[in-house]
Amino acid sequence: xxxxxxxxxxxxxxxxxxxxxxxxxxxxxxxxxxxxxxxxxxxxxxxxxxxxxxxxxxxxxxxxxxxxxxxxxxxxxxxxxxxxxxxxxxxxxxxxxxxxxxxxxxxxxxxxxxxxxxxxxxxxxxxxxxxxxxxxxxxxxxxxxxxxxxxxxxxxxxxxxxxxxxxxxxxxxxxxxxxxxxxxxxxxxxxxxxxxxxxxxxxxxxxxxxxxxxxxxxxxxxxxxxxxxxxxxxxxxxxxxxxxxxxxxxxxxxxxxxxxxxxxxxxxxxxxxxxxxxxxxxxxxxxxxxxxxxxxxxxxxxxxxxxxxxxxxxxxxxxxxxxxxxxxxxxxxxxxxxxxxxxxxxxxxxxxxxxxxxxxxxxxxxxxxxxxxxxxxxxxxxxxxxxxxxxxxxxxxxxxxxxx
Ligand SMILES: Cc1ncc(COP(=O)(O)O)c(C=O)c1O
Numbered sequence: 001x002x003x004x005x006x007x008x009x010x011x012x013x014x015x016x017x018x019x020x021x022x023x024x025x026x027x028x029x030x031x032x033x034x035x036x037x038x039x040x041x042x043x044x045x046x047x048x049x050x051x052x053x054x055x056x057x058x059x060x061x062x063x064x065x066x067x068x069x070x071x072x073x074x075x076x077x078x079x080x081x082x083x084x085x086x087x088x089x090x091x092x093x094x095x096x097x098x099x100x101x102x103x104x105x106x107x108x109x110x111x112x113x114x115x116x117x118x119x120x121x122x123x124x125x126x127x128x129x130x131x132x133x134x135x136x137x138x139x140x141x142x143x144x145x146x147x148x149x150x151x152x153x154x155x156x157x158x159x160x161x162x163x164x165x166x167x168x169x170x171x172x173x174x175x176x177x178x179x180x181x182x183x184x185x186x187x188x189x190x191x192x193x194x195x196x197x198x199x200x201x202x203x204x205x206x207x208x209x210x211x212x213x214x215x216x217x218x219x220x221x222x223x224x225x226x227x228x229x230x231x232x233x234x235x236x237x238x239x240x241x242x243x244x245x246x247x248x249x250x251x252x253x254x255x256x257x258x259x260x261x262x263x264x265x266x267x268x269x270x271x272x273x274x275x276x277x278x279x280x281x282x283x284x285x286x287x288x289x290x291x292x293x294x295x296x297x298x299x300x301x302x303x304x305x306x307x308x309x310x311x312x313x314x315x316x317x318x319x320x321x322x323x324x325x326x327x328x329x330x331x332x333x334x335x336x337x338x339x340x341x342x343x344x345x346x347x348x349x350x351x352x353x354x355x356x357x358x359x360x361x362x363x364x365x366x367x368x369x370x371x372x373x374x375x376x377x378x379x380x381x382x383x384x385x386x387x388x389x390x391x392x393x394x395x396x397x398x399x400x401x402x403x404x
Contacts, residue, residue, distance in 0.1 A: 035057060054299070088292055114249075116273060126186055129184050130184065131165045186219060199339060345368065350397065
């Protein structure tokens with residue numbers, strides 16, 4: 001490590017709130033699936049800004065949209081109409097089957113919007129019902145309400161008292177949702193595949209059965225597609241692998257390709273928020289909407305969902321082959337381009353550090369699991385290279401332990 005890198009690491013130690021652990025790389029440039037650090041070292045990026053960099057780094061569609069729109073109009077507030085925002089709302093509604101959009105700047109804000117939709121809807125349509133059923137292993141964000149909806153106790157405990165009205169049940173367990181539903185229930189909020197919880201894929205019929213129950217009970221089904229939406233699983237939205245539709249959904253991450261933008265999308269019957277009941281300064285700014293519109297249009301026009309599915313099949317085969325050769329890998333989970341391998345020991349942080357040294361960015365989604373969320377533009381070759389690095393590292397860990 002050069003002095004240059006150490007200098008910036010020292011600045012971070014001195015001037016940042018120490019809320020998270022960083023890896024010792026100062027990244028300064030990216031192109032496609034690759035990024036480079038201050039020392040000129042190259043890495044394959046299978047983190048992609050945590051499932052954000054959908055078109056790869058420095059994609060011309062994004063740089064051109066940024067340049068074009070920033071020269072024309074960056075932001076106006078939502079007192080006025082702007083064309084990028086209206087085009088994006090129409091596109092997202094067409095792509096999702098929802099009726100109305102609200103734009104924000106992050107995933108947490110998008111889910112916060114869903115929570116407000118449910119609260120207001122319950123007040124008006126279900127006799128004041130306000131409870132939202134959420135799942136073990138869920139992650140919905142870091143605002144006070146979304147952290148309460150999330151399952152990780154470590155994220156919640158320091159901030160009590162928390163928002164009221166979240167009822168937690170096991171994931172992929174329809175009877176548990178049924179048992180938790182009462183007259184106070186307004187909605188069920190789920191990720192179609194849990195991302196931060198470790199890439200947990202439920203049974204194929206889970207969403208269908210939850211939808212049936214929500215219809216029977218007369219409560220809303222809200223999907224958090226912040227991580228799975230905008231193409232990550234090989235469909236524009238993960239619920240589109242099934243026959244159902246939610247009443248509302250949240251999307252962010254991949255839709256901006258790196259620009260911070262999110263949205264919640266609702267069916268007309270669930271569009272409970274009235275004028276003045278929600279708002280944002282930056283959300284839906286013309287610059288971000290033009291970027292997201294360009295990203296999503298490119299995905300559709302280039303048939304990128306098919307590429308995600310093909311690359312997904314490739315990475316799935318490779319991960320299973322890796323699991324066959326490396327007994328430390330006990331499970332392979334995922335769909336499209338969101339994957340995790342479960343390990344038989346809490347070694348993921350060490351493995352991530354060793355991968356970094358060998359030129360691969362990969363994420364320790366749990367102490368016992370590694371997550372792979374590369375750009376949709378990743379090639380089969382890059383997948384092979386990345387998994388060769390992972391395999392070499394796993395072999396070293398196994399060998400080290402075997403030698404005591
Ligand atoms: C499913 C899900 N919901 C919400 C969020 C929060 O998004 P953000 O970090 O953009 O606020 C995340 C982030 O990882 C997520 O994976």
